[in-house]
Amino acid sequence: MCRWMAYSGEPILAEELLFRPVHSLIDQSLHSRLGVETTNGDGFGIGWYGEGPVPAVFKSIDPAWNDRNLREISRQIRTPLLFAHIRASTGTPVQRSNCHPFRYDRWLWMHNGAIAGFHDLKRDMMLAVDPSLYAEIEGSTDSEALFHLALTYGLAEDPPSAVARAIGFVEDLARRHGVADPLQMTVATSDGESIWIFRYSSERRTRSLFYSTDIAQLRRLHPELEVLYRLGTGTRFVVSEPLRDLTGAWNEVPESSYAVLHPGEQQILPLRPVEPG
């Protein structure tokens, strides 16, 4: 099981997001509380929007908790939108090109979960990827294949529809290969302005996904917490596991649903797979 977090809000040092919270993602990389696997030591990555419209990505196959370069740059990166992901490989090689977030043009994508039977489904999934995108795939993960399927189905125009079609395609394909319950996913994607998050699994038992409560409301609940005044009111966090125990801070994204997060705004809607015609 991988873990990830997404931040949207006032420009902030990445260090504040990655290393400061009591139960930060980096800390989680060593000790999980909700996860099945204990360790996320198979590489990590961050993606952020800064100079120019195309996001930057920094990825490494070192465990996140001992990567000194990550600490160094996290003190220098100030960003209004950051993705961070720590990986636990399910078999594919530990190499930079298999680390999340994946990028295409202005888009970032990260995934926690797996596609059951990927070894058998891979070829057909890759054939369904738009030929013009095919050679952009550099790694060997199910996550990157799913991203390129979504791109093929129009992620850049309508993310929820594209993801619904990618899901539908995989479930249809799995059925034809005799693979039950192929999909398990919490996904985040962004174009630098909004963040779309998805929680879905074929068997309707998806791994956890939480979004943060409105900061203004949190300040009313916890007026003594200084950190809440350092965060802008438009702040949004999305996390696979809560960053710290704080009553009222975290809301679970419901099963089979997605949300669009703009600064200070969000909408949760049902996610229904769209099978190929």
Added chain:
Amino acid sequence: MCRWMAYSGEPILAEELLFRPVHSLIDQSLHSRLGVETTNGDGFGIGWYGEGPVPAVFKSIDPAWNDRNLREISRQIRTPLLFAHIRASTGTPVQRSNCHPFRYDRWLWMHNGAIAGFHDLKRDMMLAVDPSLYAEIEGSTDSEALFHLALTYGLAEDPPSAVARAIGFVEDLARRHGVADPLQMTVATSDGESIWIFRYSSERRTRSLFYSTDIAQLRRLHPELEVLYRLGTGTRFVVSEPLRDLTGAWNEVPESSYAVLHPGEQQILPLRPVEPG
């Protein structure tokens, strides 16, 4: 341009092959004499036959010349058949899964050269790979794709025919995509008993490839050279660049040809692409 060497003969310490020669492959990794690029610092790999029928591979993305683990294990590996390869990337990521030699079952494969227009040809090449082999491809190089094409065309049964068909397929495909002179390759492959080597390029200007003169004959030419008595009479070297300057030691493999090397025996034959259909 990559570089490689293959050894077949009496079991010998890998160190003798990799680090001892005056102009060894490791030394070449820093300083080329015949090559275009000056440096082969984008990863390396060795493959060898030892315990069991399946060869072992050791690959790293560190430059070969400063990899201490390579030095350590090369003093412990005693093998009758070794492949070694140093890489100069032409753009694909520097990651372990892109390092040569590639392995499938008992087979090793390494390649120096490139497929022009690979970005455009890649999808069709991958589609032509046998579906049962498709998901075994872990990296993103033209070399690994070519290997799997050759496997698809029966490498394990008849290597020269399989390679001729793989070449023919790529040239036919390139023609349809408007890519001129797609192939540039010197390739070595082995099943642990014989080594097959191939020198071919679509424009008939293939990079260099040499095989060593019979040791008995070399001893007559250079009776003063002690090292020649440490090597068995069945010894065969194949190299992209001569390991040391020694009159009479190296014979160029002719353009568009291949050879089969058994201990103490070899046969050079013309290599003619076999186009599909």
Added chain:
Amino acid sequence: MCRWMAYSGEPILAEELLFRPVHSLIDQSLHSRLGVETTNGDGFGIGWYGEGPVPAVFKSIDPAWNDRNLREISRQIRTPLLFAHIRASTGTPVQRSNCHPFRYDRWLWMHNGAIAGFHDLKRDMMLAVDPSLYAEIEGSTDSEALFHLALTYGLAEDPPSAVARAIGFVEDLARRHGVADPLQMTVATSDGESIWIFRYSSERRTRSLFYSTDIAQLRRLHPELEVLYRLGTGTRFVVSEPLRDLTGAWNEVPESSYAVLHPGEQQILPLRPVEPG
């Protein structure tokens, strides 16, 4: 907390030792049972005796569980004496030169534990190292410093005495710096023929250390266990945590003691620090 294991016995494939046991060291690197830290992902190393009197070492800063080269070479290394160590850094950099086992000439050394206040004691420890050995120290750990202190005090002539003096030196030094209970250590060292193991901590609460029961006796206890017939009767394992749950298989090394293991023989004696002069 690090973890380690040592094997002495009939020549055996490293794979049998590292990957086959139910609760192997590699498995432990992901999931500890007795340890405080959950993860040993800060590099690993193995050392073994094979060709020639000087042992080979293979070390990497990748987590052991996902290092493919370790898997590859472990299927080719056949050795009568192997050390393996997985690291959890307490702050010093994750770099090859800080990975265990350390080597000097024919000697290997690995350590689980720490020297409290090492930052303050380091300079004086290094000054106490024999000047001819000083420049051989390549890393920055307390473990390597302790090894070179022991070498200075005659490890190659009389390991128990040298270690007792190294311990005494550190405790005396710590006292002068106002550092309480400086030492925490389980150590293994070897010259390729015998293995010496040490369990000691200044506060007499040393981390666990176990040695294996005589194989002949184990066969009587567990006649159904096939694996016991694959191991020679002179087999000795020493481990920081038992490799598998097996009644009667593991014996704890007592607090403040050391043992010498020859094939088929062992002797446990008290370890008493010898303070400098």
Added chain:
Amino acid sequence: MCRWMAYSGEPILAEELLFRPVHSLIDQSLHSRLGVETTNGDGFGIGWYGEGPVPAVFKSIDPAWNDRNLREISRQIRTPLLFAHIRASTGTPVQRSNCHPFRYDRWLWMHNGAIAGFHDLKRDMMLAVDPSLYAEIEGSTDSEALFHLALTYGLAEDPPSAVARAIGFVEDLARRHGVADPLQMTVATSDGESIWIFRYSSERRTRSLFYSTDIAQLRRLHPELEVLYRLGTGTRFVVSEPLRDLTGAWNEVPESSYAVLHPGEQQILPLRPVEPG
């Protein structure tokens, strides 16, 4: 031989400095023109001033030319003062802690050159380092030792005097050890406001070091060069090898001298070793 460059001027993207010039440092890492060794593939590092007074460092043991993270972050780092260094090891391990620039508090330090006989001189050099600084040394290079000697001699108060005393100490020490001509160095150091550069070798044959001509003057010489209008008039480059061939652009720092570079100002003065006591 290593290579380095330093930039001071208007805040600029690191990418402009590292990847854009025709003969950039990254390009030099593959192909040297003035150097003896052909390749600088043994790690690299950059240091820069940005958020906060303490500079950030990003270092890696991958060759600079194929490090994708370096490309990524160089598009996001905007800095008025950058150091960059590519390493060719002379034997010490290729590990992050041996990569330049080194940092202490607000200070950066990078070095091209070597201390002859360092293996023999190391212990005495380390003893001369202020005990409070001793444990800060993480790597094993002569360059880092020299930095800490300079810190010991007051680098933070008076850099030229501290470096003169460090040089004097090493030359005196070498004489006592029978090592001739111990020092070979071009060094840059900075506190984030000024840059001090040093060119010195005991045998007075120091490797090359160049500083850039005043931009206003360069614009008069090359009015057609657009790039000169993108650089502020206070721009200063210091490089071990010229970044591009441009008549009048580069001035050699004379043998045995140092310079202080403030924005738009510089002063070249003789450097005379100050021996101890």
